[in-house]
Amino acid sequence: MFGLSLQGFTAPWWFLLLVVVAALLAGYVVVQRVRRRRTLRFTNLELLDKVAPRRQGWPRHVPTALLLVGFALLTVALAGPTAEQKVPRNRATVMLVVDTSLSMEATDVQPNRLKAAQAAAKSFTEGLTPGINLGLISFAGSATVLVAPTTDRSSVGKAIDGLKLAESTATGDAIAAALAAIDSFGKLVGGAEGPPPARIVLMTDGKETVGTRDAFEMAKEAKQANIPISTISFGTEHGSVQIGGETQPVPVDDESMKEIAELSGGEFFKAASAEELRRVYDTLGEQIGYETKQADASRPWLVLGTLVAMLAAGAALVLGQRLP
Known part of the structure; x- marks a missing residue:
């Protein structure tokens, strides 16, 4: 009990x-x-x-x-007497970073990777405890902060619905943008207690192809800043898309995601279906939204x-x- x-x-x-x-x-x-x-x-x-x-x-x-x-x-x-009890976090920052490269159009996950990712991300957003400040970044050839950290879940949900595909995958730039957003928000709300604890949730389906920042180096910077990155490798080895009338294979890059998670002190998750992705987000929601404390x-x-x-x-x- x-x-x-x-x-x-x-x-x-x-x-x-x-x-x-x-x-x-x-x-x-x-x-x-x-x-x-x-x-x-x-x-x-x-x-x-x-x-x-x-x-x-x-x-x-x-x-x-x-x-x-x-x-x-x-x-x-x-x-x-005290006991370990799970209580909602009342201050934390989470940056949800979603890959919107063209490979997310692959249909190895029905109806396609992007739509499945949108549905799971919205469920994750709606299920987070109210005290969490959630921000959203999309990235393809560059990274864009769509929503700065906020407790307003509706703005994040609308931004997720509006995600658009583009060429290339700049994973390092996306992590850099997330770190910058967390740093700015922390300075704004830090106060006497300092900046709130933070985490990056990075969901992507492929290898880094472009960008001004290296993903592995940015993962090391996240480690130094005490901001773990939870990586989700989404998709299968058999995904493919039509680009310029030609079929291009777009297999997931599990190894890179594992390394980014390890370098940052975070966790790696593998999701090869929409259902698995929902379960991963549910797990992350529990980890991020609640903490274990010694309570009366x-x-x-x-x-x-x-x-x-x-x-x-x-x-x-x-x-x-x-x-x-």
Whole structure:
């Protein structure tokens, strides 16, 4: 339920109260033995049965046992247990970088690579947690920042719908443009906490063919800036397009995408179908939109301890006609 870590307590000194709980238990045992010895001194057993009827055996200890268990549970709550919980990020920057080279017209992914990419990218955009600032870059022979980082998902969705194909693949220029956009946005909103954490999501189907910046060198710069690049190699080895009346093979370039991801400290994903691409984007949405934090997990212990203490009181009234 909460993945509690027994080492994760914010105020462990409260566990000293368990010594008090143990002392109460020891005191209860001593009192019971003393009471038993005093009872045995009453030699007229017939009169004893009339004056003090025999107790109910072990059930009479139930209220006290429940009360002590309740105290123990409340002590754990006071110690401030923490647990790893997934919480939405409230500040982060993501640049979605989409390849719009002519190879994206290949139909090895139905209806074609570009349309499948648009559908998956829009789903990714709509599913991101609200606090994420998302920007969009398209690239072919050059890179264009279509949307600067923003929490306005509608503007990103419209830009994705309007993606147009062009010649060549300038992957390095696209990464450089993404880094520049992240840097500018970070300076604008940084404040005392510094720039928000950032990531680049690069989706392409082919090898870099042109550009003024080398993709691998830009990946190293991203690593230095602590901006990992999640690369998605989209398409199959058998893709082809018609250019100038001729059929041109456009196989995906997995190796380059793997290297860019590794050099930047990011992850590589392979998507050979529209469904696989959606799953990749879903995975990225979880990774980017949420973070795991140590959060307070005392509430279940507090609730359980209170309920057990109340149960102890109820059991005392039923079994002994008095509170423990």
